[in-house]
Amino acid sequence: MTEDSIIGKLRRRSPLIGDDCAVIPSPAGQDLLLKADLSIEGVHFTRERSAEEIGARAVARSLSDIAATGGTPLYCLVSMALAPWTDEQWIDGFYRGIYKLLRKAKTSLAGGDISHSGRFFCDVIICGSVAKGRALLRSGARAGDALYVSGPLGGWRNKRSITPRLEFGRKLLGVATACMDISDGLALDLHRLSKASGVSAQLDHLPLLKGATLDQALHDGEDYELLFTAPPRMKAPGFRIGSITKGKPGTVRYSGKVLEPIGYDHAKRMQGRQHS
């Protein structure tokens, strides 16, 4: 197995791969979306999961960010570091998972980088597009807006696979005033959305996944549902979970009590703090 043999195999399926850069047409009249997401052995997954699942999950994370803007994914790069235990069969499975999600999302694998490391990791980059000036951002929520999620929460321990909410996201164009995906837990991510919008947020009722606790729904990462706001009388899809209020930017209340913005934070982990 050599870099060239891995690239050669991918190239048969993804002809954009193999040059110094991916060269792709620029979509006219659109804004570009660019997103990168890391998946690291021992941090985002363990070897117990199948190679296919690890590949699919790595791609789903980035597609979820594209979904949060209301955009459409177009091209994907995968950078990966092989580990001593990743043999050819494992890599085939990993890419099978990647292609499975990319096919559903009509997205082309266009390149990446290959290196090696003690533990396997990958970085999945998605390039997408959205109508000029229409991308949903975190910063558009206004006091009085209603607050929604696209599906029930508490995913980290209770969901085997991630379904990026691409269609759901596109339906929010012209409806949502702000949107983001929940990757580090509702409490922390809603804090971020409220802070970016200069508002406070009030949570009333949370839809839970089967088997999930309220604490998991508030603080666990990896839900990958969309969190969004819309004007109060606008008809919006999803579950209504609260409202946006005036107040200190970033403050989130649940049943009247202020929630700490605690969730999954990689930089804090490096200072000895544990995943809450």
Next chain:
Amino acid sequence: MTEDSIIGKLRRRSPLIGDDCAVIPSPAGQDLLLKADLSIEGVHFTRERSAEEIGARAVARSLSDIAATGGTPLYCLVSMALAPWTDEQWIDGFYRGIYKLLRKAKTSLAGGDISHSGRFFCDVIICGSVAKGRALLRSGARAGDALYVSGPLGGWRNKRSITPRLEFGRKLLGVATACMDISDGLALDLHRLSKASGVSAQLDHLPLLKGATLDQALHDGEDYELLFTAPPRMKAPGFRIGSITKGKPGTVRYSGKVLEPIGYDHAKRMQGRQHS
């Protein structure tokens, strides 16, 4: 130090950072260029180098690939995994190196991902553009073309910093028939260019960096000079090092002898083969 504090600091300098995706204008009438390059502690660098140098080098690797297409870099994403030893001061230095190269290349930092790992690594993604259909590829070399490099070789041990050949690359538009950058050693990379073009190559004379041996110039990685071909009577910049011939695709000869396509191969490293 938290993810949000790192992102907050970057955002003051790079306002595109901080949403779920970078949302950027799509360049009209251009092809997009997308490239990702990994830099891993213990593989691409050791901690002995300064944080600034490690950041600059990581960006230079990707910019070099954009240079090889004759393109112009526009936006950059940096995904990184913090290690237990990377404190705030180190990260500041790392980004100082990144910004230094991006400023010279008129390229904006637009996003990325932050995670953690036992060893530090980063993935630098550059999005660039080139006039529609004009990108220089590996596959355009024809028998009879002259073969060039943009500068002297043998860089891995003998060069402290990488200067991406962006201006040089743009001068090759309309001149070069094929182009790539030398990242894994001349012998292996010329094998790749010849194979992609369906031709053989003949090396005559190699310009060496001060202190470099012929073996280093042929087989060491990390030269980051441009390797390109041009019609024989076309005036081209750089050093003429040989010519393109008919023959088995991918065969490279030096002084008449066939060179093994040996260089730096990450997948082979994982099977116990050493860096030649």
